[in-house]
Structures are given as structure tokens and as C-alpha cells.
Amino acid sequence: GENVEQHPSTLSVQEGDSAVIKCTYSDSASNYFPWYKQELGKRPQLIIDIRSNVGEKKDQRIAVTLNKTAKHFSLHITETQPEDSAVYFCAASKGNQGGKLIFGQGTELSVKP
Amino acid sequence: GAVVSQHPSWVICKSGTSVKIECRSLDFQATTMFWYRQFPKQSLMLMATSNEGSKATYEQGVEKDKFLINHASLTLSTLTVTSAHPEDSSFYICSAGGVTSFREQYFGPGTRLTVT
Numbered sequence: 001g002e003n004v005e006q007h008p009s010t011l012s013v014q015e016g017d018s019a020v021i022k023c024t025y026s027d028s029a030s031n032y033f034p035w036y037k038q039e040l041g042k043r044p045q046l047i048i049d050i051r052s053n054v055g056e057k058k059d060q061r062i063a064v065t066l067n068k069t070a071k072h073f074s075l076h077i078t079e080t081q082p083e084d085s086a087v088y089f090c091a092a093s094k095g096n097q098g099g100k101l102i103f104g105q106g107t108e109l110s111v112k113p
Numbered sequence: 114g115a116v117v118s119q120h121p122s123w124v125i126c127k128s129g130t131s132v133k134i135e136c137r138s139l140d141f142q143a144t145t146m147f148w149y150r151q152f153p154k155q156s157l158m159l160m161a162t163s164n165e166g167s168k169a170t171y172e173q174g175v176e177k178d179k180f181l182i183n184h185a186s187l188t189l190s191t192l193t194v195t196s197a198h199p200e201d202s203s204f205y206i207c208s209a210g211g212v213t214s215f216r217e218q219y220f221g222p223g224t225r226l227t228v229t
Contacts, residue, residue, distance in 0.1 A: 001173075034217075041204075041225070042222065042223070043206060043220040043221060043222045043223055044157065044206075044220050045220075046217075049217070089156060089157065099145060099147075099210045099217070099218055100147065100159065100162055101147070101157075101159065101208075101218060102159070103156045103157045103158075103159075104156065105155075105156050106156050
């Protein structure tokens with residue numbers, strides 16, 4: 001079945017620096033790749049997503065890139081702020097499975113002031 | 114828009130009892146709902162996919178007789194943990210797929226289950 005690998009598991013940066021989180025997926029039929037931010041005890045919040053017909057998408061300080069050939073996608077956060085500290089999850093899904101999401105293992109991001 | 118609620122937000126039960134968790138889409142009709150389980154410091158693991166009016170599809174390794182899922186309407190799905198044991202203690206999160214986008218999901222706030 002589909003597998004999503006996420007690295008690193010923890011990431012510590014100084015405020016203002018950039019943070020990059022990477023994911024690889026196994027099923028070449030996957031066509032939707034969302035990123036979620038989860039704070040302790042709360043629901044995952046969608047922060048950005050990308051579909052397979054696009055290579056890059058940006059929303060203010062957050063960007064996602066997709067390399068379909070290599071089957072990997074990355075989250076880039078620029079000018080990090082302490083409130084960016086949380087656990088980030090990547091996920092992948094195929095359209096023919098009704099939106100079933102397979103999640104990566106998560107990255108705990110810590111932004112130090 | 115696209116609000117999903119869960120009830121209860123937390124529950125403590127004794128070993129051997131059953132617990133029902135409700136997931137509701139408040140302002141849209143959800144053709145598909147998903148149930149996830151998340152242990153501390155771990156990822157979300159999909160338990161099952163439910164479609165309104167049909168039987169749920171369980172992921173490998175998830176006991177369908179222990180985790181009963183009912184999706185009786187386009188706005189309500191329930192998960193019943195039967196004969197709960199301490200190892201079932203976890204954070205259970207539902208999500209709903211909207212009719213306008215079969216890929217985007219809207220997550221509920223989660224239910225913290227503690228089995229003593």
C-alpha cells in the first residue's frame with residue numbers, strides 16, 4: 001500500500017530562519033499532497049496543499065514543491081516565528097479512493113526566539 | 114464553512130465498557146467520513162473509511178468488530194469502541210470529505226479516550 005516517509009522527525013531553528021521538511025511517497029498514482037499543522041491536543045489544520053499538476057505553490061511565508069518524478073514533496077517556511085512551533089504532517093492521497101489520506105510520521109518544529 | 118464537530122471531546126471509561134464517539138458535519142453534507150487514531154507523539158493512523166448508507170472499509174489490522182462505525186446520514190458518523198481496554202486509550206479524530214472536493218478533508222477537534 002501507499003507509504004509516506006517524512007524527515008526530519010524534529011527540527012529546531014532560530015526565529016527568522018527558514019525551515020524545510022521533506023516527504024517521499026511510494027504510490028505514483030497519488031495526486032494530492034496536503035500539509036497540516038497540529039498543536040498539542042488539537043485537530044490538524046491544513047496550511048497548504050498541492051495537486052499533481054502543479055510543481056510549486058506559495059502562500060505568504062509557506063511554500064510547497066512537488067517533484068513527481070522523484071516522488072517527493074517539501075514544505076518550506078521562511079522567516080519562522082515562535083508561533084510556527086508545532087508538529088507538521090505531510091500526507092498523500094489518490095483521487096480514486098475518495099480522499100483517503102496517508103500521513104507521514106510528523107516533524108516537531110521548534111522555533112527559538 | 115466546512116465545520117466538523119466531535120462529541121465528546123474527552124471521555125474516561127472503565128475497562129470492558131463501550132464508548133460511542135459522534136462526528137458531525139455542521140454546514141455541509143459529507144459523503145465520506147474517515148476515522149483516525151493518534152497515540153502520543155505519533156502520526157494519525159487511518160482506521161476506517163465510511164460512506165453514507167454503506168458498510169465501513171477498515172484498514173488492515175483494525176478490528177471491525179471492536180471498532181463499530183455507523184454512517185447513517187450525510188452529516189453523522191459514529192465510532193463505538195466496544196469492550197475497551199487501556200491500550201485503546203488514544204486521541205480519536207474524524208474527518209469529513211465534502212461533496213465539492215473529494216480530496217479535501219475537514220477534521221473534527223478530536224476525542225481523548227482514556228480507559229482505566
